[in-house]
Amino acid sequence: MTRKNAAAEVVRTLRERILSGALQEGTALRQEKIATELGVSRIPVREALTQLEAEGLVKIVSHIGAIVAEWSLEEIRQTFEMRAVLETWILGAALPFMTEADLLKAEAVIEEMETADLEGWGQMNWRFHEALYSPSRKDHVIAMLRKTHENIDRFLHMHMKLTDGRKKAQTDHRQLLELCRAKDFHRSEAVLRNHILDVSDRLVESVELGRKIAAAQRPRRRQRRKITPEAQQTGDLSGDLPTKPT
Amino acid sequence: MTRKNAAAEVVRTLRERILSGALQEGTALRQEKIATELGVSRIPVREALTQLEAEGLVKIVSHIGAIVAEWSLEEIRQTFEMRAVLETWILGAALPFMTEADLLKAEAVIEEMETADLEGWGQMNWRFHEALYSPSRKDHVIAMLRKTHENIDRFLHMHMKLTDGRKKAQTDHRQLLELCRAKDFHRSEAVLRNHILDVSDRLVESVELGRKIAAAQRPRRRQRRKITPEAQQTGDLSGDLPTKPT
DNA sequence: GAGTCACAAATTGGATACAATTTTGCCACC
DNA sequence: GGTGGCAAAATTGTATCCAATTTGTGACTC
CATH class of the missing domain: 1.10.10.10 (Winged helix-like DNA-binding domain superfamily/Winged helix DNA-binding domain)
Structure with a gap:
């Protein structure tokens, strides 16, 4: 090819x-x-x-020259805040149109994530969220969120490598799914919001730690x-x- | 140079x-x-x-090849919806830190806009909004919103050229400013939200009209x-x- | 020995030249 | 008259070459 x-x-x-x-x-x-x-x-x-x-x-x-972009912790934090705001909103917009088929799709992704390795995890995570948002039919918003997810995926990756946050994420996801099934607007939005902001806090810590480790591993070699x-x-x-x- | x-x-x-x-x-x-x-x-x-x-x-x-991007009306609508969600949020986050100096700066921009010509209007419009959001210190979010504003600026431009929505915008802006001065969270967010969505509705109509006019003006010349x-x-x-x- | 200037090396930015792909005009053919 | 195919033209994609810029190095001065 x-x-x-x-x-x-x-x-x-x-x-x-x-x-x-x-x-x-x-x-x-x-x-x-x-x-x-x-x-x-x-x-x-x-x-x-x-x-x-x-x-x-x-x-x-x-x-x-070009370097792999370094995001400040503050930038990462604010990106997650934006996610929290936008995604709770779009979830609320999606809920009224959400069918059992949508829920089953999301559930299938959760199952898939149980056995997924670290590499594919980030993408699956997005696929789960997307499944919940897509009934809103706000494709352009979703496309934008996908880009955002992709941008911070590398930090999520680093986080999941350092700590095992995947278990917590899975329980959050299952809980969120059930609340959506019950069409519980208030609680589902609250859980989603907390899920995102909670990951954010822990992830920022991981990134901070990861950077310290990386910095310690290369004190040699001067600027060029x-x-x-x-x-x-x-x-x-x-x-x-x-x-x-x- | x-x-x-x-x-x-x-x-x-x-x-x-x-x-x-x-x-x-x-x-x-x-x-x-x-x-x-x-x-x-x-x-x-x-x-x-x-x-x-x-x-x-x-x-x-x-x-x-490359063409000037054509945004669907739906894309435009959704972008404004996102703006409404994000900007009401960030306004709420900015209000507690907003000083009289910030308000005066925003007021100055309003004054400037009174006599501005069509070309510079869009940018000033953003400067006004930015003045209200910047006390939130969420620079990264603001940077993102700036990009969004810039992207839809050309539609705003078309809208302002076809209809005279600037008067309405000015009264909205002044009202918003006073509510911010009064630290009225609820009403200021409501006014901002309505301001954005109202502009969106009218603007989408203008874009639709503008496209019809443009299409009518060039029925000749076949594809290439x-x-x-x-x-x-x-x-x-x-x-x-x-x-x-x- | 520290600082400074000049020049060399490394790297990126841009221009020209060539290859690949798509469009279109033309012509035969139905 | 319409249609399909083929070749030329137009346009984009890529490679190579040259210019501009930055950084590193070393000699020279104080």
């Missing part, structure tokens, strides 16, 4: 690496290096970086072009793209 | 043209044409288009590359950028 778009493929690869934590925040993304490792020229790489910057995953400084190549990664990306057959 | 970044300048120019309505929705954005008219190569133009796509102002289809170059614009952009001195 031949790809249509080198740039799109680079975006996919880099995004995956960032979301999974393979490329940690602060890591320098050198165009040339990525280009050679992925078997393309720098042009599609630059385009990919631009797109990822728009997504909030990468930060580009003109003439200096104002951008520290952290663990001199950029990861070995070779093999992710088929090298051009000339 | 020599610019640092050709791409950034192209973004600025194109964004301005789109927001002001000089480039109408659906207009094809041909890379080569824009490049020559702005005196740069296609590389920065492509980068600009990518960025604008992320902002939601442009839509790019691989191997086909699946993208209709609407009023064969791309506008005369020459002169916006200093042509490179060789």
Whole structure:
């Protein structure tokens, strides 16, 4: 299968690496290096970086370079607050239209999550939430929320790796599901709100801890072009793209 | 004064043209044409288009081209709903910290808007809202809202050009300001909510009307590359950028 | 020895050139 | 007259090359 778009493929690869934590925040993304490792020229790489910057995953400084974006704890907190506000609202808007079929779909996702590994967990988590919101028919809002989820997914990933918050999430999800089934507007919104804000608090702690650990692991190596190549990664990306057959 | 970044300048120019309505929705954005008219190569133009796509102002289809993004009425409606939800929330969060200085700043913007022309109106409108939200200290949320405002600014622009909704907006703004001064949480949020949703309803009507007018004005010219170059614009952009001195 | 200036190396930004893809105009054919 | 297919034209995607910018290094000065 031949790809249509080198740039799109680079975006996919880099995004995956960032979301999974393979490329940690602060890591320098050198165009040339990525280009050679992925078997393309720098042009599609630059385009990919631009797109990822728009997504909030990468930060580009003109003439200096690109790094995996570092979100402040405050930014993360506020993003979760926004989620709490928007998602409780959209849940309320969805409840009147929610059918048993919707609930069963959400329930199936919960079951799936029981045995899911860490990698796929974040995406499934979103699929659960989405199942509850989609009856609202507010597709554009949902699309926006999906982007938000994706952006903070890497922090969720880090959190779930450090602590085992998945159990708590599962019970929250089941409780939320039952309240939705009972069409209990007030309590379902309250549970959702608490679920989001609770995860936020714990997650922020995890991120803080994770950053301290990461900082302790690399006290050596001094700055270079104002951008520290952290663990001199950029990861070995070779093999992710088929090298051009000339 | 020599610019640092050709791409950034192209973004600025194109964004301005789109927001002001000089480039109408659906207009094809041909890379080569824009490049020559702005005196740069296609590389920065492509980068600009990518960025604008992320902002939601442009839509790019691989191997086909870019057009000024066409938002469905439903998308516009939902965006305003999100605004209503988020902005009432953040207003409530800002109220306890709001000082007379903040109120005076907002009041000054209202005064400024009395005599503002259509072009600058949208930006001032945002400055007013921002003044009320900034005491919340939720900078990241505010930044996000700014982007949202900017995205729908072009529809607001179209609306204000067709109907004279500015008078109504001004009275709404003054009323909101006084309720904030009185720290009346409940009523200020209600007024803000109604203000946003009311504008939304009227604006959607205007956009619908505006599109009908636009459609009637160009029944000729058949499709070309699946993208209709609407009023064969791309506008005369020459002169916006200093042509490179060789 | 510390600070400073100049120059070299590394890296990104942009322009030109070429390849790939899509559209369209044209012509045969039904 | 309409339709399908093929080739040319137009346009986008990518590679390569050159320019601009930043950072690192070392010599020189005080």
